[in-house]
Amino acid sequence: MNKPDVTGFFDPATYTISYIVADPETQACAIIDSLLDFDQASGRTSTASADKLINVVKARGLNCEWIIDTHVHADHLTAAPYIREQLGGKTAIGAHVSTVQKVFSSIFNEGQSFHTDGSQFDHLFEEGETYHIGKLSGRAIHTPGHTPACMSHVIGDAVFVGDTLFMPDYGTARCDFPGGDAGTLFDSIQRLFELPDETRMFLCHDYLPQGRDQYVWETTVGAQKRGNIHVKAGTSREAFIEMRTARDATLAMPQLILPSVQINMRAGHMPPPEANGQSYMKLPINML
Numbered sequence: 001m002n003k004p005d006v007t008g009f010f011d012p013a014t015y016t017i018s019y020i021v022a023d024p025e026t027q028a029c030a031i032i033d034s035l036l037d038f039d040q041a042s043g044r045t046s047t048a049s050a051d052k053l054i055n056v057v058k059a060r061g062l063n064c065e066w067i068i069d070t071h072v073h074a075d076h077l078t079a080a081p082y083i084r085e086q087l088g089g090k091t092a093i094g095a096h097v098s099t100v101q102k103v104f105s106s107i108f109n110e111g112q113s114f115h116t117d118g119s120q121f122d123h124l125f126e127e128g129e130t131y132h133i134g135k136l137s138g139r140a141i142h143t144p145g146h147t148p149a150c151m152s153h154v155i156g157d158a159v160f161v162g163d164t165l166f167m168p169d170y171g172t173a174r175c176d177f178p179g180g181d182a183g184t185l186f187d188s189i190q191r192l193f194e195l196p197d198e199t200r201m202f203l204c205h206d207y208l209p210q211g212r213d214q215y216v217w218e219t220t221v222g223a224q225k226r227g228n229i230h231v232k233a234g235t236s237r238e239a240f241i242e243m244r245t246a247r248d249a250t251l252a253m254p255q256l257i258l259p260s261v262q263i264n265m266r267a268g269h270m271p272p273p274e275a276n277g278q279s280y281m282k283l284p285i286n287m288l
């Protein structure tokens with residue numbers, strides 16, 4: 001059996017879905033795209049959302065082997081270090097995180113003490129790398145475009161695509177962050193479309209488009225190929241780039257991009273404390 005038991009947790013503040021992906025046979029599990037609540041006005045974090053997920057892992061007697069982020073999120077903070085402390089497991093992200101770290105280390109003027117080699121994470125996935133969650137087999141696929149380091153994870157009969165595709169009626173992820181590229185995202189989506197049509201596909205966000213009254217985060221590869229409003233089977237690369245670029249030009253920066261990137265590029269750790277023992281985040285002025 002290679003069919004993971006998947007539980008999604010929706011965060012209404014950032015429209016993010018975090019997942020527990022469990023092996024029904026061995027009780028091993030992975031956490032994908034965890035979330036640390038952050039109130040920007042007060043600068044205060046909370047583990048309320050992460051605790052909900054942790055409580056389910058504990059109640060079901062699951063053993064956490066992996067804490068995976070599909071990419072350096074720009075709209076929420078990862079709870080990876082907190083989850084590791086509470087449940088164990090290895091934190092992991094795509095190896096191209098070093099590219100993202102280089103870009104943002106220059107934007108935030110990080111000093112030499114900030115390493116841009118991904119060493120803040122326990123593990124860096126390479127393109128095509130295979131791994132295990134108990135007896136489930138996982139495979140990392142490099143799917144850049146939204147960011148240079150985005151990885152999708154094929155786990156048994158399911159694929160976790162992070163921010164590449166959203167539900168068919170909402171479309172695709174934006175490509176206008178530093179290092180993003182619409183043509184590259186199109187190419188990555190073609191790779192996802194090579195998976196069997198019946199593959200269950202789990203998304204990192206749902207924004208409840210007009211005409212729907214419920215948040216949904218599961219679809220299939222076949223459903224995307226048949227009906228994604230931005231890119232279905234037969235959509236040309238040129239048409240996609242034109243649509244995506246025009247749409248991105250209308251989008252505001254996500255509310256939490258500056259806090260999120262500063263923390264997530266550090267694998268979820270806060271910046272080192274200053275002389276008074278307090279940790280701070282920066283807001284670069286007129287840069288993004």
Ligand SMILES: [Fe+2]
Pocket residue numbers: 071072073074075146163
């Ligand atoms: Fe994202």
